[in-house]
Amino acid sequence: MADPKHWLRSGFALFFEYNTPRIVHIRSKKVGIINRFLQLVIISYIAVYAIYYKKGYQEFDDVQSAVTTKVKGIVFSNYSHIPEIGMRTWDVADYVIPPQENSAFFVMTNVIPTLGQTQSMCSEDPTIKNIKCENDDYCERLKGTIMPGGNGPLTGKCVNSTGALKVCEIYGWCPVENGSPYKNLTQPILAGSQNFTVFIKNNIEFPKFDVRRRNILDLYENDTDFGNCRWNRNDSKGKFCPIFVLNDIAKDAGVNYDDLTLQGGVMQIIIDWTCNLDQSVDNCLPEYSFRRLDRGDYVISRGFNFRYADKFAVKENNTFVQYRNLYKATGIVFVVTVQGKAGKFSFFPLVINIGSGLAMLALATIACDIIVLYLLKARNFYRDKKYLDVQGQDAFRILEEESPQDRMEGSSSSIKKRNVTHSYDGNLEGDGTDT
Numbered sequence: 516m517a518d519p520k521h522w523l524r525s526g527f528a529l530f531f532e533y534n535t536p537r538i539v540h541i542r543s544k545k546v547g548i549i550n551r552f553l554q555l556v557i558i559s560y561i562a563v564y565a566i567y568y569k570k571g572y573q574e575f576d577d578v579q580s581a582v583t584t585k586v587k588g589i590v591f592s593n594y595s596h597i598p599e600i601g602m603r604t605w606d607v608a609d610y611v612i613p614p615q616e617n618s619a620f621f622v623m624t625n626v627i628p629t630l631g632q633t634q635s636m637c638s639e640d641p642t643i644k645n646i647k648c649e650n651d652d653y654c655e656r657l658k659g660t661i662m663p664g665g666n667g668p669l670t671g672k673c674v675n676s677t678g679a680l681k682v683c684e685i686y687g688w689c690p691v692e693n694g695s696p697y698k699n700l701t702q703p704i705l706a707g708s709q710n711f712t713v714f715i716k717n718n719i720e721f722p723k724f725d726v727r728r729r730n731i732l733d734l735y736e737n738d739t740d741f742g743n744c745r746w747n748r749n750d751s752k753g754k755f756c757p758i759f760v761l762n763d764i765a766k767d768a769g770v771n772y773d774d775l776t777l778q779g780g781v782m783q784i785i786i787d788w789t790c791n792l793d794q795s796v797d798n799c800l801p802e803y804s805f806r807r808l809d810r811g812d813y814v815i816s817r818g819f820n821f822r823y824a825d826k827f828a829v830k831e832n833n834t835f836v837q838y839r840n841l842y843k844a845t846g847i848v849f850v851v852t853v854q855g856k857a858g859k860f861s862f863f864p865l866v867i868n869i870g871s872g873l874a875m876l877a878l879a880t881i882a883c884d885i886i887v888l889y890l891l892k893a894r895n896f897y898r899d900k901k902y903l904d905v906q907g908q909d910a911f912r913i914l915e916e917e918s919p920q921d922r923m924e925g926s927s928s929s930i931k932k933r934n935v936t937h938s939y940d941g942n943l944e945g946d947g948t949d950t
């Protein structure tokens with residue numbers, strides 16, 4: 516263990532020391548080139564990357580936005596073997612659920628309707644575990660139980676289900692949903708939804724710069740002219756049209772629309788407003804891109820579906836009976852994401868960037884010091900020149916020995932005369948030019 520007195524002495528000595536930087540002017544091609552190269556790299560980084568490319572001369576503001584959507588399109592379906600559907604024309608009020616959402620919309624592509632449900636007694640869904648029965652005894656024992664995944668409490672009776680099958684009876688919304696006729700469908704009920712169009716209206720603001728824009732540009736003569744445009748990435752006018760064919764959205768995202776329709780999916784529509792307000796505000800334009808958010812190859816719980824019902828009451832025998840139509844809706848959720856920022860020249864960030872850039876020039880000095888003091892052959896020579904150990908008593912001694920004349924001149928000649936500088940007496944490898 517170290518002697519505590521020694522530690523105390525060293526600590527005490529350290530307290531009475533002072534370091535001051537010393538300028539060592541090194542005339543060396545190698546070191547000079549390294550120094551200039553590093554300075555050039557740092558200055559290029561500041562000028563080209565931080566100031567020019569990253570627009571370090573601008574202050575920025577994030578976009579604030581509001582989005583509304585309107586879907587249009589009609590499909591016709593004719594399923595004579597599924598009476599709940601039969602022959603039917605579907606319009607937007609049937610397949611967009613709910614009618615309006617915040618920055619999103621849902622388009623139903625497939626549906627299992629259960630029409631005319633009312634609160635009554637009926638046979639439970641035969642696919643539910645342990646629901647099959649042969650007589651009332653079994654169901655009586657389970658009376659009042661709600662089976663896992665079931666639709667209501669059991670009444671205690673065993674009743675006929677599909678074919679010769681018998682299941683326990685429930686009390687609830689009857690008849691219960693039956694998805695079996697839809698199992699083997701090869702195409703969705705609302706086939707043709709790929710031709711639906713959606714108008715995405717987007718108003719944005721950059722509050723810091725008091726700039727307001729919307730994604731309907733002054734390219735159209737009237738509503739009809741506007742209503743006829745369709746988004747097209749490859750067309751100079753079409754790429755700013757905010758009416759999108761659903762199939763074009765899928766195609767641009769590299770997705771097959773048909774893969775989305777049977778099981779559903781989630782698509783993202785990104786509207787990017789990246790604006791340089793040093794230019795005309797008319798150049799502040801939206802850019803659209805699309806991607807699928809979920810993956811189409813999940814085995815468990817693939818796609819997207821939910822249930823909803825519309826309710827109505829019918830007067831029967833002078834009393835109102837409540838009915839409902841239940842729908843299990845499968846479809847595509849479109850999420851609209853608005854992103855972007857605007858930049859405008861400002862003196863403040865420019866000064867900050869130049870200031871921090873100049874501070875970074877110190878890195879060149881640090882790197883050169885490391886090279887000179889630790890890596891070059893002549894490192895011992897340079898180290899000796901850089902570090903100078905001076906004793907305060909030497910200065911007092913020299914002052915005492917100085918003639919009054921010297922002191923008047925205040926010259927350092929007398930100090931130079933004395934041996935207070937450290938001279939290198941080691942063996943210098945290389946010739947001082949570090950070649």
Ligand SMILES: Nc1ncnc2c1ncn2[C@@H]1O[C@H](COP(=O)(O)OP(=O)(O)OP(=O)(O)O)[C@@H](O)[C@H]1O
Nearest residue numbers: 585586587588712713714738739740741742743758
């Ligand atoms: N999804 C869409 N597909 C095609 N055209 C659309 C769509 N949504 C709106 N339009 C058309 O864009 C124009 C502007 O629509 P906006 O909703 O502002 O007016 P509107 O008169 O209420 O529209 P409409 O009554 O036709 O739904 C209208 O000509 C409208 O028909």
